[in-house]
Amino acid sequence: MNEPTIRLEVRPEVSAFVDQVRARLSDLSDEDREELLGGLEADIAELVSDGGSVAELGDPRAYADELRAAAGITGCADGRGRGSLRERSTSRPVDERLTSVLDGSRRQWIELAETPALRGVWSFVVAIRPLWWVIRAWVAVQLVDMRASTDYWAKPVPSLGGPVVGTVLLAVAIVLSVQMGRGRLWPRSGPVRPVVSRVVLVVLNGFALLMVPVVLGNFPSYGVWEYRDILGGELPDVTPGLVSDGQAVANVFPYDAQGNPLTGVQLFDQDGNPLNVARFAGDDFNERTGKRVVTYPWLNGGRRLYNVFPLPRRDQRSDFGGVRADAWTTANPPYLPTPPLAVVPPATLPTPAAPEPTDAAADEDRERR
């Protein structure tokens, strides 16, 4: 008999094997299962340290069945689930195939991750796993926000109609997600679960991963606070850009003295500063269609000019919020909007009555002397 003081190294493939045996016994009550599995890890670990290998134990599922049969526990793996016999016979093959696919990929993954080259990276990834739990919760709330909110930019903490709602929902989502990650909440984590839970978790995680770029795409590239300052209307003392009667001007349509619309008119104020329209003042978002209309600047080389009128516009998909550098080369380039009025009445200045231009010049000349 061995010394009671023992020190066994449990190699990852041993844990993985025991996990798979445990998964195969998932239909048993927790008590029965743990009773069956008690000490198994130590036994197999010792087999391995004795020069044996996990591979010689064969298929973990067959091993589990043998264990179960020898222990005389009724209801083998085929009897899992509470459905009728017919349901079981139709659902089982899919069930089992999925389980073996999941187990197989997990085993391969662990083998890969435990190679010397990747071991360090993998342990780092495992260490930052909680970060992913937080990120997926955040992504989920952002997705809800995208559907529910009228704001067309995402915010770091989604508002969902009010500052408290979004914050609370985010906090709840993070708690739920972390608890799932820790295995405290359905669908839990790891292989020791019914196949449905495992598939649900894989699908949800995959979906969250795919949605990360979508959510990030909803953030304005220049920073969300700038946008809020301009259009959020909460703080600004001074509305940036051209203002008329306290309202931000979205676009300007110049006409010449004859009343015909002009294109490409550059406006400057009395000090020579450009009369810019606030960059997003003209942007429009149709909640129903999800279409966004974005104001585009004129260009001077790489510089964007918002004081040249009228400013072009472009219909964009909702997930591309801002001005895109390649917009003009796409099949859907920006266009110059139709002026609100086709023509306007001509404008004139009162003409001075008599003097000929030459005489006036002569007068001026005389005065100067």
Added chain:
Amino acid sequence: MDSTQLLKGVLDLAVLAVVGQEDGYGYDVLRRLRAGGLDGVGDASVYGTLRRLYASGALTSYVVPSDEGPHRKYYGITTAGRAQLKQQREDWLAFSSAVTRLLDQTQTQGASA
């Protein structure tokens, strides 16, 4: 003849005998069975048998914790287990000697024929 089929019937007895000799944990019992000549015995069958004998009250069990790594689960024989061992030993001896006798007879007859 495939000894695993034979083994199934007497695994309880073999395990009881080994544990009755001295307490042991799963792998230890397995090793002792194999050292005793039952090398066809399956790991999981032995572990399962231990669990079943424990559940039926023939064995007791206790955990020996380790500073590091998994705990080891030891099994020892109970009074009920000893009684079962005694009974099964008698059954086995009667049975095996009957079979042996039978084999001896048929072989003698076969040889004399």
